[in-house]
Every structure is written in C-alpha cells, then in structure tokens.
Amino acid sequence: AQTVTQSQPEMSVQEAETVTLSCTYDTSESDYYLFWYKQPPSRQMILVIRQEAYKQQNATENRFSVNFQKAAKSFSLKISDSQLGDAAMYFCAYESWSGYSTLTFGKGTMLLVSP
Amino acid sequence: DSGVTQTPKHLITATGQRVTLRCSPRSGDLSVYWYQQSLDQGLQFLIQYYNGEERAKGNILERFSAQQFPDLHSELNLSSLELGDSALYFCASSPRTAEYGYTFGSGTRLTVV
Numbered sequence: 001a002q003t004v005t006q007s008q009p010e011m012s013v014q015e016a017e018t019v020t021l022s023c024t025y026d027t028s029e030s031d032y033y034l035f036w037y038k039q040p041p042s043r044q045m046i047l048v049i050r051q052e053a054y055k056q057q058n059a060t061e062n063r064f065s066v067n068f069q070k071a072a073k074s075f076s077l078k079i080s081d082s083q084l085g086d087a088a089m090y091f092c093a094y095e096s097w098s099g100y101s102t103l104t105f106g107k108g109t110m111l112l113v114s115p
Numbered sequence: 116d117s118g119v120t121q122t123p124k125h126l127i128t129a130t131g132q133r134v135t136l137r138c139s140p141r142s143g144d145l146s147v148y149w150y151q152q153s154l155d156q157g158l159q160f161l162i163q164y165y166n167g168e169e170r171a172k173g174n175i176l177e178r179f180s181a182q183q184f185p186d187l188h189s190e191l192n193l194s195s196l197e198l199g200d201s202a203l204y205f206c207a208s209s210p211r212t213a214e215y216g217y218t219f220g221s222g223t224r225l226t227v228v
Binding site: 045050052095 | 117148157160163171173203205207214216218221222
C-alpha cells in the first residue's frame with residue numbers, strides 16, 4: 001500500500017516570502033499522480049496543484065510550484081510571494097496511475113502566514 | 116461552490132443514535148468517495164461508489180454503511196454512534212477516473228454527545 005508522509009506538522013512564513021512544504025511517498029508503481037490540497041479555516045478542500053509522474057517538468061500554478069523528484073519519491077510545494085490567504089492546512093496526496101484507485105493523503109502541514 | 120453538495124452542514128446527536136449524511140456529486144461525476152477527518156487521524160478513506168456500485172472500501176466500521184442511488188447521490192449511514200465518531204465527514208466526487216483529483220464538498224460536522 002502506498003503511504004504519504006508530511007514531516008512538517010507546522011510551518012511559518014511572512015507575507016511576500018517563499019515557503020516550501022515537504023512531502024515524501026512510498027510506492028512500487030512507476031506511474032501515478034500527485035496532488036496538493038489546501039484546507040483553509042472554512043474546512044473546504046481545494047485542489048492546489050497536480051503532477052503526473054511520467055512528466056519530467058514540474059507543475060506550476062501561479063504562485064504555487066512543485067519540486068518533483070521521482071527517484072527520491074519527493075514532492076514538495078513551493079509557495080512564492082506568500083499571502084495571508086495562503087494560511088491553511090496543506091495535504092499532499094497520491095493516486096495510482098489508473099485513476100481508479102483512491103487518493104491517499106498525508107497528515108497535513110499547517111501553514112501560518114504573518115504580516 | 117465546488118458543485119458537490121453535502122447536507123446537513125452540522126449535526127449534533129447523542130450516543131447510540133443513527134444519522135444519515137447526504138451527498139450530491141458534481142454534475143457528470145460518476146464516482147463518490149467518503150472520507151472521515153478527525154484531529155488525530157487526518158483524512159481517512161471510508162468507501163467509494165462508482166455508478167451505483169461499491170468499488171473500494173477503506174477503514175469503514177461495520178456500524179457505518181453507504182449507498183449510491185440511481186441519480187448518483189450518495190448517503191452515508193452511521194449507527195450506534197460513539198463519542199469517537201465525532202468528526203468532519205467529507206464527500207468527494209470525480210469523473211470515471213480520478214486522475215485529475217477529487218472535487219470535495221464542504222463536509223458535514225458531526226458531534227456526538
């Protein structure tokens with residue numbers, strides 16, 4: 001079974017600064033999908049970014065980008081120019097390539113943003 | 116609005132009782148997933164339905180059951196409730212496959228007293 005590990009229970013960043021959230025996973029598969037979800041105080045789960053394992057290029061969505069290291073099974077999220085609205089719990093998630101499996105989530109990293 | 120509708124948003128009930136949580140998936144999505152989020156356990160997968168049939172089962176207790184109806188809405192039934200069942204219950208949906216991730220509802224906050 002796949003496992004997803006987020007080793008940072010909490011991270012802090014100041015507005016306009018850059019922060020990186022870490023995620024590692026364990027799998028024997030060669031093709032899969034990785035995701036970062038954001039859960040703000042409203043509790044809504046919001047998809048932030050998605051990466052396909054067979055693509056070498058790191059995914060980018062505006063101020064959010066990933067550093068995908070397939071050999072190291074690492075999938076970190078970089079948030080640039082942090083904003084107060086970025087404060088949330090961030091979850092890393094894994095899904096098998098077929099898309100028919102279910103998402104496996106890490107335990108989350110709470111991101112605090114200070115003015 | 117994500118397109119996934121969960122009702123009710125909040126539920127307070129006593130131990131031993133039974134409740135039903137309801138979910139309407141995003142239009143066009145065939146798969147429905149139920150997750151439980153508690154403070155110490157993170158997001159735990161409970162069960163998945165695809166086009167009316169159970170597809171995958173996770174750490175779902177025998178006291179819990181679910182179903183997906185012909186109109187694709189789903190219900191999660193929780194019975195003989197215990198204090199430890201207090202949690203946020205999420206429903207999510209996806210198209211035929213979930214390679215683009217899930218769309219989540221806003222959750223049902225269940226408090227068992």
